[in-house]
Amino acid sequence: MFAFLLRRCFQITSKVQKLSQFPKGSRNITSYNLLNSCLQRKFMTHQNIKYLQRSASLWTQTSCFHMSYQAFKIKKVEEPEKRELDLIRYDFRELKNSPKPALYLGYGGLIPFVSAPLIMAITETYFPELAFAQIAYGATILSFLGGARWGFSIPDSSPAKPDWLNLGNSVVPSLLAWIALLFHDNLTEAAVLIIMGLGIALHYDLALLPGYPSWFRALRTVLTVVATFSLVATMVIKNTYPVKKLVSDRK
Structure with missing residues (x-):
């Protein structure tokens, strides 16, 4: 999986370099801008996914803490004490x-x-x-x-x-x-x-x-x-x- 990601990264960088070497012209500039916007979109999507993952993990931890705090607040029902020989107290x-x-x-x-x-x-x-x-x-x-x-x-x-x-x-x-x-x-x-x-x-x-x-x-x-x-x-x-x-x- 790691090797696959490396290959994909090298392919993307090589394409970017080829596109950056195009001669100056309106059509090339337009293509370059479209490619740049696509890459920015991908990058932003990737950042959004990371942000959502972090938010999801933070929400999970917060909910777990909330549940544990609520569980801590719940008091256990104490059983009544035996009173056979407890003369002084009762x-x-x-x-x-x-x-x-x-x-x-x-x-x-x-x-x-x-x-x-x-x-x-x-x-x-x-x-x-x-x-x-x-x-x-x-x-x-x-x-x-x-x-x-x-x-x-x-x-x-x-x-x-x-x-x-x-x-x-x-x-x-x-x-x-x-x-x-x-x-x-x-x-x-x-x-x-x-x-x-x-x-x-x-x-x-x-x-x-x-x-x-x-x-x-x-x-x-x-x-x-x-x-x-x-x-x-x-x-x-x-x-x-x-x-x-x-x-x-x-x-």
């Missing part, structure tokens, strides 16, 4: 929307948990009867939480179906509460079992089984944390202050 915001009876009764239910270590800390004395009353109350709360999960699974419209998973896990807190009451002579082991039961019940309600509303999840978390720290405080007081019974043994 569920605790709904705590203020809790029904007043549930809020007052829930906080009132912490009084037996908090009052026992508070009395012993004020008197600087460990009372086994108060510690056992706190553990017995914790066992009652565990049975209540298991019953609440059982009752939540019964209605047909409930998201938690009455299958082996839901109903079986509803029984676990009650069994731990019963085992804890068997350790009435060793209250430390009993308190550890109650803390384990509270943690397992909270894990069921927050992550494992489908679900309670956000305000109840937040309320359950607050109540469980306060009850757990109350039991831990009682165990610390047992190992810190002297033991004294509220009722002396009668012979």
Whole structure:
């Protein structure tokens, strides 16, 4: 292809040279002018083609940039984040929307948990009867939480179906509460079992089984944390202050 173009160029230049050597005359001048105009036309056509090619390439690049800019501007639809264990961002915001009876009764239910270590800390004395009353109350709360999960699974419209998973896990807190009451002579082991039961019940309600509303999840978390720290405080007081019974043994 390159050799062909070279030959064509040499042929055109040789013709131009021959025409330029014609003798002077009107006919020769006219022929020379016609040839010159034809060459100029060809040259201009060639320049126009090059200009169009450059314009086409520039338009293509501009359109590609425009399309890429538009595509860059389009935002991807973000998937909603999972909210199972995101208590701080979502569920605790709904705590203020809790029904007043549930809020007052829930906080009132912490009084037996908090009052026992508070009395012993004020008197600087460990009372086994108060510690056992706190553990017995914790066992009652565990049975209540298991019953609440059982009752939540019964209605047909409930998201938690009455299958082996839901109903079986509803029984676990009650069994731990019963085992804890068997350790009435060793209250430390009993308190550890109650803390384990509270943690397992909270894990069921927050992550494992489908679900309670956000305000109840937040309320359950607050109540469980306060009850757990109350039991831990009682165990610390047992190992810190002297033991004294509220009722002396009668012979």
